[in-house]
Amino acid sequence: MGTAFDRAIKGDSGLTGVLTRGSELFFWAQAESSPDLHPSESPGMFRKTYIEITNVCDLSCSFCPKSSRPANMMSAHLFDHILSEITGISKLLHFHVVGEPLNHPEVGEFLRMCGDRGFRVNLVTNGRALQRRGKELLFQPALRNVSVSLQSVGPEAVDELLQLLESVRRFHVLARDAQGPEISLRLWALKPHGDQERLATTLHLISSVFGIERQRIDRALGQLSHEHRTVLVLHEFEEMEYKQIAKTMNCSIGTVMSRLFYARRKLAALLADLKKPDRQ
Structure with missing residues (x-):
């Protein structure tokens, strides 16, 4: 595997980033260097593999790292090549690094490709496209979890958060009826001593919308x-x-x-x- 990874790192496969951090593996197209990551040499078995299928996002959140990379959508050919490279060394994939996966026009096809190869997928989304593209995520055996980030909604935007939560609730009903993926909500970039009010408000709204x-x-x-x-x-x-x-x-x-x-x-x-x- 080392030779194949070396080729990918050098750009022969169209990638400029194949990096590891502990038991996690990252793939980027048009990658930027990162000081806390290093190229993989002898990867062994990875617990998670992150694949950035696009770096295009419809939001510009303060907590996301800014990038100078040109907008990019990963091709089906490159995605298939990555799956070939990691077969046997990783089983759980995460569609998540910087971009919004549901912005990719072929996300449904990518999930089908993962299913054909026996991979399981967690997809992280800001949730804005769930109403428009949620049905594409149903009946996808590879899709294990859809994780919706609530962090993209500002602390004062209660109406916007309610609208997002209602969209997630509707998708949850569809997914439950179709025996589809699990749905989870993410609120992860809070300050330990400065965001208690925001957390309390968010949990109250979640409880209200979902009847919890x-x-x-x-x-x-x-x-x-x-x-x-x-x-x-x-x-x-x-x-x-x-x-x-x-x-x-x-x-x-x-x-x-x-x-x-x-x-x-x-x-x-x-x-x-x-x-x-x-x-x-």
């Missing part, structure tokens, strides 16, 4: 044992694999699987009668 009794969910999680709560968080939120969780918790993989099973079952029982989103 947040305090009851907190209480339900608190009723899980430490072991069950920990394994649930590591697997569902940190996206860690069984082997990594077993090492972190100093137990066998079988114990991890058993704890996760019982944690999910107990949490589902505790929350069984929570209000569901209306179908429409």
Whole structure:
């Protein structure tokens, strides 16, 4: 694999960036250098692979790094080449670096290509195009999770946030009925001591739009044992694999699987009668 990666780094494949950080692998077209990343030499198995299928975004958020790269949409040929390069060394892909994946006209085709090769995909989006392109994400076996960033909405734009959350809720109903991808909400660039009011407002709006009794969910999680709560968080939120969780918790993989099973079952029982989103 080293030779193939070397060719990619040198630009023979049309890429100018194949970089690693810990157990994560990054692919860029028209990449800029980054001081905390380094070229991969002997990659082994990567937990996540990030693929920037486009660097085009319809927003200009303050927390995103600014780029001088020309606007670019990754070609299907280059995307297929990347999948060929990482087959056998990575299984979980993230469509996320700088651009908005739903701006790419071939995102549906890219997901189909991933499914054909046995990859699973997490897609990170600002959510603005869900109403227009959400149906393309349904019935895609490769698509594991759609993560919507709420950080792109300013702290004072309550009406805009409500509109975004309502769009996400409608997509959630479609995805649930189609047994499609999981939906998650991201609010990740908050200051630890300066954004409590914004966080409280956001959680209140989420609870209102989705009909979630947040305090009851907190209480339900608190009723899980430490072991069950920990394994649930590591697997569902940190996206860690069984082997990594077993090492972190100093137990066998079988114990991890058993704890996760019982944690999910107990949490589902505790929350069984929570209000569901209306179908429409």
